[in-house]
Amino acid sequence: MIPELGHFALVLALVLAAVQGSIPFVGALRGDSRWMDVARPAAVGQLGAIALAFAALTHAYVVSDFTLANVVENSHSAKPMLYKVTGVWGNHEGSMLLWVLMLALCGAGVAVFGRNLPATLKARVLSVQAWIALGFLSFSLLTSNPFERVANPPLDGNDLNPLLQDPGLAFHPPLLYLGYVGFSVAFSFAVAALLEGRVDAAWARWVRPWTLAAWCSLTGGIALGSWWAYYELGWGGWWFWDPVENVSFMPWLLGTALLHSAIVVEKRDTLKAWTILLAILTFSLSLMGTFIVRSGLLTSVHAFAVDPERGSYILGLMGIATGGSLALFAWRAPVLKAGGLFAPVSREGGLLLNNLLLATATATVLIGTLYPLFLEALTGGRVSIGPPFYNYTFVPLMLPLVGAMGIGPFLAWKRADLAGVLGRLRMAALLAVVVALATWYLQNGGPVLAVLAMGFAVWLLAATLIEWAERVRLFRIPLADSWRRARGLPRSAYGMSLAHAGLAVCIIGMIGSSAWKEELVEAVQPGDSLQIAGFTLTLQDVETRPGPNYRSTTGVFEVTRDGRTLGMLEPERRYYPVAGRSTTEAAIRTNGLGDLYATINEPPEEGQDWTARIYYEPLVPWIWVGSAMMMFGGILSLADRRLRVGAPRRAARQGAQPPAAAE
Amino acid sequence: MTRKRRRLYIALSGLLCIASAAALILTAFEDNLVFFYSPSDVQAKGLPEGRTARIGGLVQEGSVEHLDGNRVEFVVTDGAHDLSVVYQGALPDLFREGQGVVAEGQAGDNGVFQAREVLARHDENYMPAEVADALKESGEWRPESGEGPREAEGQ
Numbered sequence: 001m002i003p004e005l006g007h008f009a010l011v012l013a014l015v016l017a018a019v020q021g022s023i024p025f026v027g028a029l030r031g032d033s034r035w036m037d038v039a040r041p042a043a044v045g046q047l048g049a050i051a052l053a054f055a056a057l058t059h060a061y062v063v064s065d066f067t068l069a070n071v072v073e074n075s076h077s078a079k080p081m082l083y084k085v086t087g088v089w090g091n092h093e094g095s096m097l098l099w100v101l102m103l104a105l106c107g108a109g110v111a112v113f114g115r116n117l118p119a120t121l122k123a124r125v126l127s128v129q130a131w132i133a134l135g136f137l138s139f140s141l142l143t144s145n146p147f148e149r150v151a152n153p154p155l156d157g158n159d160l161n162p163l164l165q166d167p168g169l170a171f172h173p174p175l176l177y178l179g180y181v182g183f184s185v186a187f188s189f190a191v192a193a194l195l196e197g198r199v200d201a202a203w204a205r206w207v208r209p210w211t212l213a214a215w216c217s218l219t220g221g222i223a224l225g226s227w228w229a230y231y232e233l234g235w236g237g238w239w240f241w242d243p244v245e246n247v248s249f250m251p252w253l254l255g256t257a258l259l260h261s262a263i264v265v266e267k268r269d270t271l272k273a274w275t276i277l278l279a280i281l282t283f284s285l286s287l288m289g290t291f292i293v294r295s296g297l298l299t300s301v302h303a304f305a306v307d308p309e310r311g312s313y314i315l316g317l318m319g320i321a322t323g324g325s326l327a328l329f330a331w332r333a334p335v336l337k338a339g340g341l342f343a344p345v346s347r348e349g350g351l352l353l354n355n356l357l358l359a360t361a362t363a364t365v366l367i368g369t370l371y372p373l374f375l376e377a378l379t380g381g382r383v384s385i386g387p388p389f390y391n392y393t394f395v396p397l398m399l400p401l402v403g404a405m406g407i408g409p410f411l412a413w414k415r416a417d418l419a420g421v422l423g424r425l426r427m428a429a430l431l432a433v434v435v436a437l438a439t440w441y442l443q444n445g446g447p448v449l450a451v452l453a454m455g456f457a458v459w460l461l462a463a464t465l466i467e468w469a470e471r472v473r474l475f476r477i478p479l480a481d482s483w484r485r486a487r488g489l490p491r492s493a494y495g496m497s498l499a500h501a502g503l504a505v506c507i508i509g510m511i512g513s514s515a516w517k518e519e520l521v522e523a524v525q526p527g528d529s530l531q532i533a534g535f536t537l538t539l540q541d542v543e544t545r546p547g548p549n550y551r552s553t554t555g556v557f558e559v560t561r562d563g564r565t566l567g568m569l570e571p572e573r574r575y576y577p578v579a580g581r582s583t584t585e586a587a588i589r590t591n592g593l594g595d596l597y598a599t600i601n602e603p604p605e606e607g608q609d610w611t612a613r614i615y616y617e618p619l620v621p622w623i624w625v626g627s628a629m630m631m632f633g634g635i636l637s638l639a640d641r642r643l644r645v646g647a648p649r650r651a652a653r654q655g656a657q658p659p660a661a662a663e
Numbered sequence: 664m665t666r667k668r669r670r671l672y673i674a675l676s677g678l679l680c681i682a683s684a685a686a687l688i689l690t691a692f693e694d695n696l697v698f699f700y701s702p703s704d705v706q707a708k709g710l711p712e713g714r715t716a717r718i719g720g721l722v723q724e725g726s727v728e729h730l731d732g733n734r735v736e737f738v739v740t741d742g743a744h745d746l747s748v749v750y751q752g753a754l755p756d757l758f759r760e761g762q763g764v765v766a767e768g769q770a771g772d773n774g775v776f777q778a779r780e781v782l783a784r785h786d787e788n789y790m791p792a793e794v795a796d797a798l799k800e801s802g803e804w805r806p807e808s809g810e811g812p813r814e815a816e817g818q
Contacts, residue, residue, distance in 0.1 A: 163756070233755075341665075341669060342669070352673065356680045357680065359680075360681060360683075360684045368688075381698065384717055386695070386767075388695040389691045389692070389695040393688050393691050396683075396687055397684060521751070521752050521753070523733055581757070582756055584756055599753065613753055
């Protein structure tokens with residue numbers, strides 16, 4: 001009964017989406033406010049219906065209702081409760097349901113918080129949002145119904161893929177989806193603005209918080225995915241430039257560009273058509289990501305739950321959304337008039353450079369990701385493009401960006417004094433050179449690119465700190481006055497500093513682990529010791545331990561350094577009898593500057609040696625710290641009063657606004 | 664600074680970005696494209712000397728042999744031809760005899776492929792597209808035996 005209710009709720013959501021996509025839209029055309037007002041209850045109702053459907057599926061998983069095909073295939077009664085719940089989206093049908101839930105959440109968010117939006121704009125935004133929902137709800141209902149029953153229910157299920165029985169599944173997909181789908185709001189605003197033929201500072205102020213929220217989620221989602229891939233052996237480490245990783249990274253790159261170009265629209269009323277185009281492309285890339293991940297079109301280490309047949313439906317949706325919106329853009333964009341003028345060296349110029357570099361970097365990732373498809377279609381040859389390609393293309397494009405990031409926040413709007421700014425950044429430049437030389441010396445000339453990148457990262461970190469210090473006039477005025485100034489700075493200023501510094505920290509972590517990682521693979525017996533990076537690991541014992549739905553073989557390593565015991569590392573091999581498969585669970589010990597990473601494998605035959613794999617990954621924790629800083633920077637900025645969702649009103653005055661001290 | 668001048672600057676810097684990206688991509692393509700070979704391709708064309716390549720097919724039943732020093736040797740087949748592969752290190756969890764596999768590495772001595780990496784998958788029923796194509800070409804494609812990509816049942 002409950003699954004049928006869920007199914008019915010999903011159909012109801014589809015009907016509501018159809019209503020929301022048509023009546024307010026016609027209302028906006030005819031200027032009929034009663035028709036436009038339908039959007040709000042429809043959006044809220046749609047969220048309610050999808051939440052009900054999602055709750056129904058979750059219930060089926062929690063009580064292990066094996067009359068549902070989806071539960072049979074992906075669950076087992078002995079599975080721990082955490083994985084029963086997270087298993088809801090650990091499969092194709094459930095993950096699409098999560099996707100539409102997130103979409104409805106965004107739509108209802110616009111409907112509820114967008115009180116100050118002009119009626120026609122709001123009606124149009126919600127209509128476009130409903131068209132997207134219509135596409136994905138019909139996809140879910142027609143091709144991947146999660147509520148399908150089985151004729152002869154088995155006694156127990158097939159269990160969830162053991163590799164997915166991991167806490168990473170609880171947070172990574174929802175955050176990632178929220179990020180992907182969050183960009184749909186920027187997309188809807190862009191399409192609505194094109195329909196209205198009007199983009200102004202107020203429009204940018206409405207779009208920015210949504211973009212920022214989506215960006216924060218995507219940052220968190222990617223970072224968690226990266227962390228998961230890092231501790232799961234065989235997934236290529238924290239970043240493998242795998243197609244599935246790339247497709248989540250491209251919307252992030254373009255979303256970052258959008259975030260910055262929206263500032264220019266808001267403050268200077270220019271770059272409007274470009275910002276609209278970015279909003280369209282960012283969401284299109286999100287759709288492409290969904291399509292590639294769902295269809296298994298590209299060979300990936302993260303391919304699971306793929307289905308080429310159903311992929312073509314998403315490809316169709318993507319074609320309609322992208323093609324339609326770009327055609328609309330081509331038709332309507334000339335209507336948008338450009339605003340304020342600016343010199344090449346100015347805040348606008350800096351943000352434009354950021355946009356150009358990010359867009360170019362996105363293009364290189366896109367080409368690297370899709371090239372194998374083109375080549376196969378054209379010549380039949382099969383290639384794969386791995387990390388070296390991106391090291392030669394993406395990294396050289398990012399270095400100037402990181403360099404410019406240090407300078408950008410110092411530049412004034414309209415026209416800036418570059419020489420003066422560089423003069424104020426003398427100390428940062430000096431520090432960057434010193435650290436780069438020190439790195440070069442310590443690592444015996446280490447990889448040149450790593451040394452160079454280290455210098456750039458330190459430059460960014462130092463420049464960001466100096467920018468903050470200058471704002472509060474640290475050490476120029478009494479500390480108490482600085483403190484007062486620091487408290488008076490807008491939260492968005494702190495958000496920017498934190499996010500920029502976070503990127504610097506992140507880069508340092510990435511360099512450390514790619515350039516100076518140490519690896520050791522040894523055959524071991526209990527009692528053997530291994531040496532790596534100054535640590536000694538002694539295998540004390542190998543124990544067999546029971547788990548809720550698996551058996552674990554645990555290697556117990558004692559970690560010592562200079563004779564002092566630091567702790568234990570207990571890597572496991574888990575055997576899941578239901579799925580008939582084993583997983584490797586790495587043990588990781590961090591001291592903030594680096595991770596010790598250990599795995600153990602069974603002997604090929606009884607009585608032979610165990611295989612231990614030990615890595616020392618320098619600076620890896622900095623990647624997670626840096627990502628968290630970026631995410632919290634975004635959240636902090638989101639908490640700024642000026643950016644609060646729905647708070648701003650459309651300014652009566654047109655044209656340039658006085659540039660604010662901060663952003 | 665007129666509007667026209669500004670547009671010119673933007674267009675020029677845009678072109679500069681695109682040109683440098685194109686140059687970077689083309690040079691990177693020169694050395695970093697990794698081509699995929701099925702055992703039949705290896706037989707017919709041979710592997711390029713000193714270049715990284717990917718090979719793939721099914722792991723032949725009963726061919727996995729553990730050598731000393733943590734090395735593993737196995738035979739990858741597409742039904743028509745076989746190729747021996749040596750790999751040092753722990754095999755991924757989803758490595759099985761009779762299952763699809765993709766290995767990245769270089770041609771070694773006497774026709775044995777030296778794998779640097781054996782790629783693991785998230786899903787045991789997932790067949791890398793290259794392997795599926797290679798099997799189709801050699802006529803060894805048997806979707807009904809469960810070694811093909813999953814049919815519409817979904818996972």
